[in-house]
Amino acid sequence: MKVLHNFKIVYKNGTVYDMASDFNVLVRSFTISSPSPNIESETLDNGDGYIRMGKTWGPRKISALCMFSAVDDYDYALLVDKLFRVLMSRDEYYLISDAEPWRRWLVEISSEWSADQLGSSGEFQLSFVSASPYAESVGSSLSNFTTDVNLWGFGNGLFAEDYQYVHTDKAFHIYNAGDATVDPRNKPLKITIKSKKNISKVSIELYNSTTKDRWTYTGSMNTTLPIVIDGTRTVRSATSLTDKTNYGLITLAPGWNSIQVTGEEVAEVSFDFRFYYL
Structure with missing residues (x-):
């Protein structure tokens, strides 16, 4: 059965990495936050409340809880290195979730992460941020x-x-x-x-x-x-x-x-x- 939490990373040059097929990573959850509201206002002199001037949307946050199983300790270290190399790009890249393969998010990793090792298996949490509050159509x-x-x-x-x-x-x-x-x-x-x-x-x-x-x-x-x-x-x-x-x-x-x-x-x-x- 297809796991709809899985996602792909698509570089701007068209290179695609699939978390499942390329890294043997099981994405246990893939969560997209709501838009972050920025309410623009002016305070009142000697008055209560504020005057509402409008609203804009801030950046969007995306998190993914992932786990993987390696063959042995050597394979574990190599896989972690590969994930570091792909995920920690200096440039932004697109995320495409298998649940909505017709939409993509332009994101980058927003915080450091490390894998918790148990034998030859590992679990890690990824935090992404999209400067835009909008996903865009792939087509x-x-x-x-x-x-x-x-x-x-x-x-x-x-x-x-x-x-x-x-x-x-x-x-x-x-x-x-x-x-x-x-x-x-x-x-x-x-x-x-x-x-x-x-x-x-x-x-x-x-x-x-x-x-x-x-x-x-x-x-x-x-x-x-x-x-x-x-x-x-x-x-x-x-x-x-x-x-x-x-x-x-x-x-x-x-x-x-x-x-x-x-x-x-x-x-x-x-x-x-x-x-x-x-």
Whole structure:
């Protein structure tokens, strides 16, 4: 029977380590804390209580209780060394739980740990922290949405819809299945705009009537190199075009976003982003 507490470590370069199959580790528990609320407030002069200014979410904590069995003392020491080498990376890496293989957490170890040895077996507790309060989808909006790709599952905000993230129409909807607004100032979002023809000067616009965000561009377009709104920058290949825009950004609220495109020269617009979950 598959143990759903098991998890994988995925480095940013794509290297994957499975706690069960690579280290013979049994993950006895895998616990994700709730978001940590940061309530912003101002105190009252000569008054009781405070004025609530808003709320933000702090980092998330994840803990795992693990045990393993080695062949002998030499094998025990080698296995512990291997775990140290993989887990104690200087860089962050992703954790993917077998219970929710379609979500991943960007984490790092937050405290030291050691294994309690009993014969050739060991037990240890791992504490991780995610700087973001959100898990993110393993797949992106441009991934295949069929069930056979194992990128999507129950609880991911997806239903029996025909989700489209590449459009040739001038008005369409973009669905954000997550709990958080995708804001390119703090979450990756790439919008690619292809042209029908080569033209030296044109004015185009993207408008999200759901969020009231507007992005405009005035300049040249060609059929070979698309214009890309990549995060907070607008580029064509390696050339920055940000100074030819209104410095606007398009954000995507949770749920459906209504997008309008102005400019007859626009042939296709695609949205590439992940979904973020509390």
